[in-house]
Amino acid sequence: MTITTAGARFLAAFNDIEKHIRASLRADIGDGFAQLAREYADKKRLPNHHKSALLAFAALRNAISHERYYGGRPIAEPVEAVVQEIERLRRQILQPPLALGVLPAGEVCVVSPDDPIGTALDHVRNKGYSQLPVYDGDSYAGVLTTNAIARWLADQLTRNTGIAEEEPVSHVLKFAEPGEDVVLVPRAITVVEAIDRLSRERQAGHLSTALIITESGRRTDKPLRLVTPYDLPALTAALAIT
Structure with missing residues (x-):
């Protein structure tokens, strides 16, 4: 199994987000991320585009980590724009900007x-x-x-x-x-x-x-x-x- 630099960056950002959400909700290890993302977004009153992005990124994470591989590589590969987007979302969630800032x-x-x-x-x-x-x-x-x-x-x-x-x-x-x-x-x-x-x-x-x-x-x-x-x-x- 070979994951590109872009894929590794994407997974690192996603894992940080998932870890934060699970800790915030004190979720069980078996709880599905999609449901947790919805609960977290509602609890924190995140904007709808943040919730949609979380669910889309979850689907891409599954395609990278869990779907079939071709030639030792995942069938899905995040482009640079998507990687930058999830990294920005990670900052928004882990370090929410202050209104005064x-x-x-x-x-x-x-x-x-x-x-x-x-x-x-x-x-x-x-x-x-x-x-x-x-x-x-x-x-x-x-x-x-x-x-x-x-x-x-x-x-x-x-x-x-x-x-x-x-x-x-x-x-x-x-x-x-x-x-x-x-x-x-x-x-x-x-x-x-x-x-x-x-x-x-x-x-x-x-x-x-x-x-x-x-x-x-x-x-x-x-x-x-x-x-x-x-x-x-x-x-x-x-x-x-x-």
């Missing part, structure tokens, strides 16, 4: 409950922000959204009192609807987990779908990055394996 650095723009709403409006006008985290000192107090601002403006116009830009942010926050909030997550959150959390919050009907990455996910931690649906293309691109 793939997103461009950006300062989180925050406002205080005592700030005049005019300050928040300046951020909206000048920088296009639609969600502004509100911090009372060092503690997270809520998120000011353009939806809440719009409802506050409508109330102002209804009262014919003019736009009182000196009103505090805390007053405008009262116009937020249920579900307008963000999720605090630790800096160790992976790309897959960030995508999943954004998707789950939207599916749950939350009007404000965003994450605030902090050191440990506590309300008293300094905000490190605001992650919104606008970041999904960059997050998704980080999971590409082709």
Whole structure:
């Protein structure tokens, strides 16, 4: 039996992935890999193309290792592109990329409950922000959204009192609807987990779908990055394996 360098690289990557998945699921030695791959993908909420790749690679592994040989060589031979793909997938699974590691650095723009709403409006006008985290000192107090601002403006116009830009942010926050909030997550959150959390919050009907990455996910931690649906293309691109 002779296996080429490409075949050896493919099998090495596959074996590393299989070992990791079996250890993660505490699987019995007799459990089939295909079923384990599906369970692992569901448990870790891997993207569908990762699950499909795992199953395709399993079939190729079987063809290389278990099928009939011709002239001492396996009837299946992975091309270089496939080898590179499974090696990238191995890195994705064994060392999942962190959201903070793939997103461009950006300062989180925050406002205080005592700030005049005019300050928040300046951020909206000048920088296009639609969600502004509100911090009372060092503690997270809520998120000011353009939806809440719009409802506050409508109330102002209804009262014919003019736009009182000196009103505090805390007053405008009262116009937020249920579900307008963000999720605090630790800096160790992976790309897959960030995508999943954004998707789950939207599916749950939350009007404000965003994450605030902090050191440990506590309300008293300094905000490190605001992650919104606008970041999904960059997050998704980080999971590409082709």
